[in-house]
Structures are given as C-alpha cells and as structure tokens.
Amino acid sequence: MLTVLVLAPAAVAALLLCLPRRTPARVIRAVWLAVTAAELGLTVAVRSGHPAGGGTSHEERARWIPSAGVGYHVGVDGLSLPLTALTCVLFLACAVYSLRGTRRTREFAALFLFLQTTCLGVFVSLDLILFFVFFDLSIVAMYFVIAGWGHRDAGRAALKFFLYTFVGSLALLLGFIGLYLAASPHTFDMVELTRQNPLAGRAAYGGAVLLAIGVGLAVKTPTVPFHTWLPPAHTEAPTAGSAILAGVLLKMGTYGFLRIAMPMLPDAWRRYALVLVVVGVVSVLHGALVALAQTDFKRMIAYTSVTHMGYVVLAVGAAAAVGGDVAEARSLAVTGAVTQMVSHGLLTGALFLLAGVLYERGRTYDMGAYSGVAGPAPVFAGLTGVAAFASLGLPGFSGFIAEFQIFAGALGPRPVATGLSLFGIVLTAALFLRAFQRVFLGPAAPSDAPGIPRGFTDIRLHEGLAVAPLLALAVVLGVAPRFLLDLVEPASRAVLGLLAR
Amino acid sequence: MTGMDENPAALLPEILLAGGSVVGLLLGSWLPRTRQWVVALVAAAVCVAGIVAAAVASAGPDSTAFGGAFAVDAPTTTCRIAVLAGLLVVIGLGAGPLRADPRESEFHVLLQLGALGALVLAGAQDLLLLSAGYLLASVPAYALAGFRKDGPGTEAALKFYVVGAFLGVLMLSGVTLLYAAGRATGYPALDAALRDAPRGLVVVGAVGLLAGLLFKAGAVPAHFWVPDAVQGSAAPVAAFLTTLPKIGALVALGRLGAVPLAGGPLPWAALIAVVSAASMTLGNLGAFFQRDVKRLLGYSAISQIGYLLLPVAVTGRASLAQPALLYYLFAYTVTNLGAFAVVCALPDARETADYRGLARRRPLLAASLVVCLLGLVGTPPTAVFLGKLEAFTAAFDGGHGRLAVLAAVNTVASLFYYLRWIVPAVTPGAGGRLRDGGRGPRLLACATAAGSVVLGLVGGPVLAALR
Numbered sequence: 001m002l003t004v005l006v007l008a009p010a011a012v013a014a015l016l017l018c019l020p021r022r023t024p025a026r027v028i029r030a031v032w033l034a035v036t037a038a039e040l041g042l043t044v045a046v047r048s049g050h051p052a053g054g055g056t057s058h059e060e061r062a063r064w065i066p067s068a069g070v071g072y073h074v075g076v077d078g079l080s081l082p083l084t085a086l087t088c089v090l091f092l093a094c095a096v097y098s099l100r101g102t103r104r105t106r107e108f109a110a111l112f113l114f115l116q117t118t119c120l121g122v123f124v125s126l127d128l129i130l131f132f133v134f135f136d137l138s139i140v141a142m143y144f145v146i147a148g149w150g151h152r153d154a155g156r157a158a159l160k161f162f163l164y165t166f167v168g169s170l171a172l173l174l175g176f177i178g179l180y181l182a183a184s185p186h187t188f189d190m191v192e193l194t195r196q197n198p199l200a201g202r203a204a205y206g207g208a209v210l211l212a213i214g215v216g217l218a219v220k221t222p223t224v225p226f227h228t229w230l231p232p233a234h235t236e237a238p239t240a241g242s243a244i245l246a247g248v249l250l251k252m253g254t255y256g257f258l259r260i261a262m263p264m265l266p267d268a269w270r271r272y273a274l275v276l277v278v279v280g281v282v283s284v285l286h287g288a289l290v291a292l293a294q295t296d297f298k299r300m301i302a303y304t305s306v307t308h309m310g311y312v313v314l315a316v317g318a319a320a321a322v323g324g325d326v327a328e329a330r331s332l333a334v335t336g337a338v339t340q341m342v343s344h345g346l347l348t349g350a351l352f353l354l355a356g357v358l359y360e361r362g363r364t365y366d367m368g369a370y371s372g373v374a375g376p377a378p379v380f381a382g383l384t385g386v387a388a389f390a391s392l393g394l395p396g397f398s399g400f401i402a403e404f405q406i407f408a409g410a411l412g413p414r415p416v417a418t419g420l421s422l423f424g425i426v427l428t429a430a431l432f433l434r435a436f437q438r439v440f441l442g443p444a445a446p447s448d449a450p451g452i453p454r455g456f457t458d459i460r461l462h463e464g465l466a467v468a469p470l471l472a473l474a475v476v477l478g479v480a481p482r483f484l485l486d487l488v489e490p491a492s493r494a495v496l497g498l499l500a501r
Numbered sequence: 502m503t504g505m506d507e508n509p510a511a512l513l514p515e516i517l518l519a520g521g522s523v524v525g526l527l528l529g530s531w532l533p534r535t536r537q538w539v540v541a542l543v544a545a546a547v548c549v550a551g552i553v554a555a556a557v558a559s560a561g562p563d564s565t566a567f568g569g570a571f572a573v574d575a576p577t578t579t580c581r582i583a584v585l586a587g588l589l590v591v592i593g594l595g596a597g598p599l600r601a602d603p604r605e606s607e608f609h610v611l612l613q614l615g616a617l618g619a620l621v622l623a624g625a626q627d628l629l630l631l632s633a634g635y636l637l638a639s640v641p642a643y644a645l646a647g648f649r650k651d652g653p654g655t656e657a658a659l660k661f662y663v664v665g666a667f668l669g670v671l672m673l674s675g676v677t678l679l680y681a682a683g684r685a686t687g688y689p690a691l692d693a694a695l696r697d698a699p700r701g702l703v704v705v706g707a708v709g710l711l712a713g714l715l716f717k718a719g720a721v722p723a724h725f726w727v728p729d730a731v732q733g734s735a736a737p738v739a740a741f742l743t744t745l746p747k748i749g750a751l752v753a754l755g756r757l758g759a760v761p762l763a764g765g766p767l768p769w770a771a772l773i774a775v776v777s778a779a780s781m782t783l784g785n786l787g788a789f790f791q792r793d794v795k796r797l798l799g800y801s802a803i804s805q806i807g808y809l810l811l812p813v814a815v816t817g818r819a820s821l822a823q824p825a826l827l828y829y830l831f832a833y834t835v836t837n838l839g840a841f842a843v844v845c846a847l848p849d850a851r852e853t854a855d856y857r858g859l860a861r862r863r864p865l866l867a868a869s870l871v872v873c874l875l876g877l878v879g880t881p882p883t884a885v886f887l888g889k890l891e892a893f894t895a896a897f898d899g900g901h902g903r904l905a906v907l908a909a910v911n912t913v914a915s916l917f918y919y920l921r922w923i924v925p926a927v928t929p930g931a932g933g934r935l936r937d938g939g940r941g942p943r944l945l946a947c948a949t950a951a952g953s954v955v956l957g958l959v960g961g962p963v964l965a966a967l968r
Contacts, residue, residue: 017864065961067824067968068891129890133881140880148927155928159920166916170909177894177905 001049002058002074005042005084006120009035009091013113016106025105029098032109036092039116043088047081047487054078054490056191059126069180069187073126078491079258080123082338082484083251086345087123089473090247091116094240097353097466102238108149112240115141119248123255128176128188131260132169135220135252139165142245149238157236164229168219172256175212178205179264194263197501206268213261214276221253223283223313227306234302235365239356242298246305247349251341254312258337262316263498269320270499276317281417283310288427292434298355298365300435301348304391307424308344312337314414314421315406320499321413327496333409334492335485336402342484343398343477347391350470354384357463358439361456367435372444377458381440383467388432390474393425398477511558511566511573514551514581515620521547522613529606540606541596544613548589555581569687570627575967576752579827580623583834584745588616590838590945591745594845595737597939608648612741615641619749622717626760628676628686628710631753635672635713638746639665645741646734657733661726668716668723675709678702683761691761700766707767710757711776717750719743720806721779728787731799736848739795740841743802748830751809755826758816773814774904781807781911788918792852794844797918798837801877804915805833808908811892815899824967825895828960829888832876835956836885839873839949846942849935856926866943867926869950874919876953879912884956891964 012035050057059075102108121134147158180186182198199206219226234242262269287306294300315337319330374381390397410418525540555578563574599605618638625631647658680686682702683694695703716723731739762769784804791797812826850856860867876883896905
C-alpha cells in the first residue's frame, strides 16, 4: 500500500509525458488534481489502518541490493504519518492553486507529481540508502522547478540551492556509510541500525558520524549558518514551488534528526546536544531579526521559516538533556517539534500561496509598492491576516500548540536558551503585523501607481480553495489537536526511550 | 613456467576481436566503398559473439592461460563484457558519420585492435604481456585520434603520441627493472621475489610501470593528453578514448596492487591514493569553466578516474574493493558513453550554449543528457551512484576515510560544471537550428541513459556476480 502511495505519482508523471503534445492543459490539470486527491485519500486510509498504540505499521520490505546491505524497506509510524499527510495536503493545495495557467503545464504537472513521489518516499523510507535516493531526487526535482518556472534570477538561485543541498546530502551519505561500516553485519536498514546502536561506546567515531549527518540535515533544515541558500531559492521559485520547498522539503532535515540521528546515535547526540540548542536559538533570533529588516514580502516569509525551524532544532536539542524529573517535559518537546513541523508546513504553505496571489496582481513582492489592499480585496486580506496571526503563534491556531509544547518542554532542561528564543515570538509578531499593516491597511494606493494595475481584484475561487483548507486545518489543529497528538505522543516517547539507552 | 596450459579457447573473445580485425582489413581491401559497412557489421557481430563467449566462460571456474600469463576470472569477464558492449556503442556512434568514408573499414579495424589491447591489459598477469597490451591499446588509439586529418585532429594525435611514447618507454624501463629485481615477469613469481629485492630497484621500476598504466587510464600526472585528444578527435573516437582503454588500465592496476606490488617495499596504497586525490581534484578544476562540451567531458573523465582509483587504493584491505571497482567501471562506461552519444547526436553543437532549447526540440535527447550528466555526478538511482557508494564504503573500510571525504567534496564541485551544461539544455530559448546527427546516436543516447538507470536499480544481482 505504501509502495503504491509513493510510486503512483511518478508513474502518472511518466504517463503524462507520454501524452501527445497537443493534449489540452485542462485534461492535464484534471489528472494532476485527481492523483493528488487520490493520494490524500490513500494517506487517510493508511492512517485509519495504523494501530492506536504506536509502533510501525504498513511495513513492506523487499530485497534490492543485498550485497551492499541495501534493501527496499518502507513503513510508517507516529513520526512519519503526520508528515506524509502534510505532504499530500500541500501537494493537493498546489494542484488546486495551479488550476489556472502555468507555463508548460504538462511538464510542470509531471515534475510536481515526481516531486511528490520523492517527498513521500523520504518520509516512509526505513532504509538509509532508500532515504538518500529520495532525498537526492527531491533536490533534483526542485532544482528543475526553480530553474524552469522561477522568476528572473531563477537560474542562479536554483544553482545555489542545488550546490548547497547537494553538499549537505553528500555529508549525509558519508555519515550513512559510517553507520553502515559500524554495524555488524553491515546494513543500511534503519530498524536494524536503531536496534543495534552500533556506535555505543565509540565516542570519536560516533562524534564524526553525527557531525556528518548533522551538517547534512542542518543544510536541509536550514539552520544558521547553513541557511543562505534559502532566501534566494524561495524568492525566485514559482509560487507552488516555494510552498512545497518550505512546507515539505525543509521538514526532511528536522525529520532526519528525529528518525536517524537521535535513535541511531544516542551517545553522541546526548554529548553534543548543546550545540544543537545553541544553533536552534541563534537560528530563531537571526531569522526573526533579518526577516524584520526585509521589504520583500516573500523574502520575509522565507526568513521566518528559519525562525520556525529553529524552534524545532531547539526542541530536539533540549530533548537530550539528562535528568530524572524532566522526562515528561522532554517528551513534550519532541511532540511539539513534530507538531511544529506540521503546523509550519500548513501555515507557510498558505503564506507562500498568498504571496503568489499578491505577485499575480501587482507583479512585485515589494511591500512598499502596495497600500490599502484590504479595500479592494477583503477576502484576500482576511485570509492573509489569518495566516499571519496563526504563524506568529496566536492561541487557537496550530502554531500556538506547537510552540507552547516546545517551550514548555525545553524550559526545564534548557531555561536560558528557551528564554532567549521566546524573543523570537515577539519579533515574529512585530514583523507580521508590520507587513500586514503596510500592505493591507492605510490609504488605498492610487489605482495607477506603479506595481498596482487598475483594480486589485480579490482572491479567485481556485486560489481560495487552495489556501482556505490549509488555514482551516491549522485552526482545527489549534482547537482540537488530539487527533494529531494521539499519533505523535507514543512515537516521541519511543524516540526518547531510544535516546536514553 | 611448468605445464603449458595453452588453451586458446579461454581467450575466445580476444581471438574473435583479432580475427574480426583481420577479416575487416581483408574485406576492406576488396569491397567497394559504398559496401564497406559490411566491416562495421562484422565488428558488431564480433562484439556480440565475444560478449556471449565471455558470459559462457564466466560460468566456469577461474583459470589461467599460457603459463599463467593471462587470467580468466571475474575482473577479466567484467572487462570483456564492458569493453565489448562499449565497443558496440562506439561502432554504432561511428557508423553514421563514416558511412562510405574512404577509410571506413580502417576505422573499425583500429577500434577492434584498440579494444583488444584493453582486454589484454585487463587479463595480463605477466609484465611482458602487460607491455604488449599497452602497445596494442595505444598505437591504434594514436591513429584514431588523428583520424580526421584536420588541424585539431593532427594536434591531438601528435600530443597523444608524444606523451604516450615517452611514458611507454618509461613503462618498458620499469618492466626491465622489475625483471632485474625479481628475476621473473609472471605476477605470482614476482610477488615472492620482490619481497626481498633491493628496495630502490623495485620502487623505481614500479613507478615506471605505473606511468604507463596511468597514461592509459588518463590519470594525473599522465593526463595532459586527455583534454586535447578528446577535443581534437571526432566524437565517436573521443568516446572510445575516454572509456575503453581506461577499463583495461584500471583492472590492470587492480591486479598489480593485489599480487606483485602489495607486499613489496613500495607504499602502493598511498601512491594510488595520492594519484586518485590529484586526479579527481585537478580534473574538476580543469573542467570548471570549459565551454566546449568535448573538452568538458575530457576533464570529467580525468576526475572520474580519481573516483575509480579509490577502490584500487584499498585493494586487498577491503573486501568490497574488487566488486566496487568492477561495478563502477560498468557504470562509468555506460554513463560516459551516453554523454558522448548525445554529443554525437548533435555534431554541430560544440559549446554548452549551443544546447539551449534542446528540451523543447528533442525532449528525449535532453532527458538522456540530463540522466547521463547527473549520472556522472552520482545522483541516485543511476548506476554511478551505487558505484560511488561502494567505492566510498571500500575506501572507509580500507582506512582511507579522508580520501572518501575528498571524493565527496569533489562530487559536489563536479556538479557545478555538469549543471553549466544541463541548464542551457533545459532552458527554453531559440537555439540555432542544429544539424541532426541521425537516428543512431539518438537511440544510443536513450538506450545508454536507460541502461544507466536500470543498472543502478538492478545493482544487487550485478554486484553479487562480481564478488
């Protein structure tokens, strides 16, 4: 079932490319929409088949390259299911958003379907090399999305994105080889490696492997100081590309921390967790401060991603703190990290789609070029307002649940760091409110001002249909998060159990 | 040398190639110019028959022929299949442009003789046979490099020949010294003798020997001919030069490292590691700002040798070394020939900028190019990825972790120049109308690209067979 879930989009993508060139774009979009909707349905089915008590379900394994210790092994648990579902939701939203016109629709749809396969593949892989294959292919697919459909400077931004994340992926590969060689018998199987804990008691070796894996994942996440590829990539990518890049691809890094680094290298993780805490706090503050200084709406959202992912890094770092009475708190931090990944995916996806709407009308992301947009476009203003408030962590939205859990969990073991990163919330609030004020409130700009063509039209149906469900989900998660937490909590307890070995 | 096991049947693929070239030469002298394609057909048939013979022979136990001078084992079988399949591709690439050329039959004869040289290099277990293989692999290649008889071709052939002749002499001197030190030329006998031979003699001799093999492999410091020869010669010849002789040379290096030189006074592993590091780094640096696609591929071939030498450096110390080397050789052959097939399909596109808009006009060809170039980088799930994975693992396992890290860094660096070629190919734009290279190269480009992916996906059984 998982194999179908993962490979179906790529298969359809191949079929789309085989269609004659004169196939109307309408047909292609319909196929794309149908596939993404079916994928979401499949994920729901997988979720309903997942046992309540946690553990891994829907496991499938096959021999692939046994002589190299590589196997085809997939499965889902409480860490991967939320992200799989998030992936399907966001890809569906992008398909809906793209219902009206993109250039070269056939190739675009095929590329996105292929990208969906790689993203789902990363989250369900239980073999390091399988994980790496999908991880690398997602970079390739995203490179072509940015280079092929991006804005003016897309070529350069795409190249930067590719080089940076490829460096990261190769560091990751070296770390994987280190794990492989340490295990006996040699294997890349994640379940087996987690069980064996092959580097227990080998401090230097474990530290080197954690360094390689940590750098690889930090580039993808991205944390300071490896985040410099992110703003240009986001700014130049097409709208749907930005939404996927921020909503799904960044999660691969933090997911890797929880899935690979923590359970397989518990000794090294406990020893060097303070580094992660520091990196997390610096990312939070640096991202927020730089975002505050932006005049470009999309760039600003890109930098807030650094902040929000910084919270996750802080949480996974704090979770390693030792001590008897903080066990519950650490579990809370890990649960919060997963919740934050889901929440950030939904909200930042929505924000990037809304930024796309803004660009569509005004042909610029410069906030100075807009004023009083709320007048002609009240629905658009309302949706953006909701997304902005949700993103700054207002109670009632998913962001609040996530950040509350992270702070409550991390405060006990790491009080100073957590205290510092609380400023991130204040800064985020300031920057979102300021941006909202600049663009939507104030006097309406004269209708013939540069950048604003006559009559700023309100949000169209397909745009609204893409954005509104994401925000609705964020609200549902904020008000009634149990359906997610019930899934995540057993998994986070399991991760901490592995970490405590 | 007791027991003369002169069973020529063990050398069936080699004999087929030699016979094919003789028949080709005779046919070429008698056939009218428009009918010389028969020679190409004969060569192709020889390749197919050779592959079948090699596959059949591999089912039997490992053996040697001619007093232990020639080994028939997994490396030889791999080399035979890779070289003959590669030769088949090169023949396919050359068939179109050389149709009814006054020297069509000579071209195919030279190709077969060069490939035969590579096979002899790969199987040789005796220094004299190794020298013969070196000459047999080199001399036809010099002629092929200058085959077009134009300015760049002549320059290419001249450079190639001068460097090759010089390093060939060095190699023969090295063989002489090793013979003097060990009083034998067969590897097993040398192995025992070199352990207590005079240190200086062995080191100088081995370095001389290495010079010749590194020249054939196109590795630093014997790499100066590669970019010029690749740029100057015709595209099918360039594909041949950067692929087939390398296979033979690398297998020969692996053999030398495994038996006669490993136990001797020479720090063999360290020497190969240095060559490997230098090749991958200098090859990449050279490729960085190349606009000419053939020159770019030439430098890329130098850097690929660096990765291929990783498992050679740890031969005997990591159990993975041999399968890693052989698998990587397969993967490299398919992928590199694929990239050259794309070059052959667009004979007038000399620079990367000429590929602008290719994705629009020839989507399949562009896709093949992207697959082959990303394949050379080592993007999964192509074959080179698995090859690199195995090579890195072998290097870590053999205690050369730093070399593996350097190789990973170089892999990232190489991405930069491959992307400089991919980007124009996939960006829309009005590239000039380019002459079409015919259907053959296009089909071969698609086939090799697909082969590269398939070989990566079915890596399991292949690796198991190479063990």
